[in-house]
Amino acid sequence: MSSLPYTIQDKSRISESLVTHDNINFCTVSISPPKNTLVKGKMMFIHGFSEHAGMYYKLMETFSDQGYECFTFDQRGSGKTSLGKYRGRVGRTKEKIYTDVDKMMEVAWFADEKEVQVPLVLVGHSMGGGIALSYGVKGKYRNRISDIIVTGPLIQLHESITPHPIIVYILSTIASWFPNLAYATLEGPTRVTSSEPWKEYLAEEVLCRGTGTLGQLNNMISRGSDLLYGDISTINPKLRILLLHADNDSVTSIKASEKFIDRVDLPKENKKFLKVKNACHSLFIEDDVVYDNVIESINAFLN
Numbered sequence: 001m002s003s004l005p006y007t008i009q010d011k012s013r014i015s016e017s018l019v020t021h022d023n024i025n026f027c028t029v030s031i032s033p034p035k036n037t038l039v040k041g042k043m044m045f046i047h048g049f050s051e052h053a054g055m056y057y058k059l060m061e062t063f064s065d066q067g068y069e070c071f072t073f074d075q076r077g078s079g080k081t082s083l084g085k086y087r088g089r090v091g092r093t094k095e096k097i098y099t100d101v102d103k104m105m106e107v108a109w110f111a112d113e114k115e116v117q118v119p120l121v122l123v124g125h126s127m128g129g130g131i132a133l134s135y136g137v138k139g140k141y142r143n144r145i146s147d148i149i150v151t152g153p154l155i156q157l158h159e160s161i162t163p164h165p166i167i168v169y170i171l172s173t174i175a176s177w178f179p180n181l182a183y184a185t186l187e188g189p190t191r192v193t194s195s196e197p198w199k200e201y202l203a204e205e206v207l208c209r210g211t212g213t214l215g216q217l218n219n220m221i222s223r224g225s226d227l228l229y230g231d232i233s234t235i236n237p238k239l240r241i242l243l244l245h246a247d248n249d250s251v252t253s254i255k256a257s258e259k260f261i262d263r264v265d266l267p268k269e270n271k272k273f274l275k276v277k278n279a280c281h282s283l284f285i286e287d288d289v290v291y292d293n294v295i296e297s298i299n300a301f302l303n
Contacts (some may be wrong), residue, residue: 002201002204002205002206003201004054004055004057004201005195005197005198005200005201006057006058008057008061009061010034010061013031013032013033013034013064014029014030014031014057015029015030015031015032016028016029016030017030019073019103019104019107021099021100021103022076022099022100022103024076024081024082025081026073026074026075026076026081026100026103026104027053027073027074027079027080027081028053028071028072028073028074028104028107028108029053029054029056029057029060029071029072029073030069030070030071030108031057031060031061031064031069031070031071032064032069032070033064033065033066033067033068033069034064034065037067038067039067039068039069039118040066040067040068040118040119041067041068041069041118041119041120041121041146041302042068042069042070042071042108042109042118042119042120042121043060043063043068043069043070043071043121043122043123044070044071044072044101044104044105044108044109044120044121044122044123045059045060045070045071045072045123045124045125045128046072046075046101046122046123046124046125046128046129046131046132047072047074047075047078047079047124047125047127047128048124048125048126048127048128048129048152048154048282049078049126049127049154049210049212049216049220050078050202050207050208050209050210050211050212051078051079051125051126051128051207051208052074052078052079052080052207052208053072053073053074053079053080054079054207055208055284055285056072056284058284058285058291059123059284060072062295066299068121069108071104071108071109073104075090075097075100075128076089076090076091076096076097076100077089077090077212077213077216078207079207080207087211087212087213089213089215089216090213090215090216090219091215092215093219094218094219094222094223095138097131097219098134098135098138098139098140099140101131101135101139102139102140102141105141109141109144110141119146119147119302120144120145120146120147121145121146121147121148121149121302122135122136122145122147122148122149123148123149123150124148124149124150124151124153125150125151125152125153125282125283125284126151126152126153126154126251126252126281126282127154127220128150129150129151129152129153129154129243130150130153130154130155130220130223130224130227131223132148132149132150132153133148133150133153133155133227133241133260134223134226134227135148136148136235136236136239136241137226137227137232137234137235138234142234142235142236142239143236145236145239146238146239146240147239147240147241147242147301147302148239148240148241148242149241149242149243149244149298149301150241150242150243150244151243151244151245151246151282151283151284151294152244152245152246152249152251152252152257152281152282152283153224153243153245153252153257153260154220154223154224154252155224155227155228155252155253155256155257155259155260156224156225156228156252156253156255156256157221157251157252157253158249158250158251158252158253159253159255160250161250161251162253168221171214171217171218171221172218172222174214182211182212182213182214189202189203190280191250191251191280191281192251192280192281192282192285193280193281193282193285193286194279194280194286194287194290195285195286195287198282198285198286224256227260228256228259228260228263232263232264232265233265235264235265235266237265237266238270239266239270240266240270240271240301241261241264241266241270241271241272242271242272242274242297242298242301243257243260243261243271243272243273243274244273244274244275244276244283244294244297244298245257245258245273245274245275245276246275246276246279246280246281246283246286247275247276247277247278247279248278248279248280249279249280249281250280250281251281252281254275257273258273261273272301274297276290276293276294276297278290
């Protein structure tokens with residue numbers, strides 16, 4: 001495996017463990033705040049397609065330094081959780097991921113009910129952004145989440161790579177028969193980030209190869225369609241949503257993100273859309289200027 005283009009600042013605060021659920025060993029990572037730091041909240045990060053938990057060390061350290069207990073995991077079908085032939089195998093239904101998130105919340109957030117007296121923040125990027133927003137609509141613990149923060153959520157693919165509706169229908173049909181049939185995406189490092197170190201890492205790292213299954217792709221597209229056209233009235237009316245989308249994103253649709261924010265029935269002060277200038281799809285692995293601006297925007301929203 002390739003070396004991350006990021007140096008972990010304090011390894012003593014990092015804990016890696018396996019969480020067994022549905023006969024799968026999920027690889028998880030936790031980063032705690034520095035000693036004697038007031039805990040401001042708990043954050044859970046849901047990674048994107050062809051990503052893995054290790055890519056979130058920098059982001060998790062950033063927020064743990066500010067007092068947030070941070071947690072992430074390699075999803076079913078991704079990262080170290082699902083190596084080899086299990087890559088992309090996400091279950092037969094798009095709802096399967098919600099039970100995985102339930103379990104991770106029970107481990108990271110609700111292990112001791114007496115401790116849950118701080119804001120609970122769900123953060124997701126791309127595929128993970130779509131999952132986070134969908135969980136806010138359908139998830140078992142959706143009413144206990146205080147904030148959902150997403151970047152470049154996969155609500156719709158970018159117009160340049162959106163398949164024709166007939167193709168989507170055919171895909172859905174084939175996926176119902178052969179959900180584990182493998183496919184390769186056209187998404188390359190140049191679409192993902194403008195950071196040269198991260199481009200090199202994405203091109204070399206085996207855990208970031210752009211391969212998946214038809215079932216995985218169909219689930220992503222279907223969840224996004226539900227967010228745009230389905231019933232989202234079950235969302236917690238007290239939830240706050242921050243959606244950030246890069247102006248140069250050529251992977252997911254910025255127009256779809258704006259449409260979702262417009263249609264979600266929340267008070268104006270509880271939902272915010274931000275267009276991030278001079279950035280590509282993955283804002284959390286962009287260059288330092290973009291990254292710092294994104295963190296500043298998130299902090300302003302949370303505070």
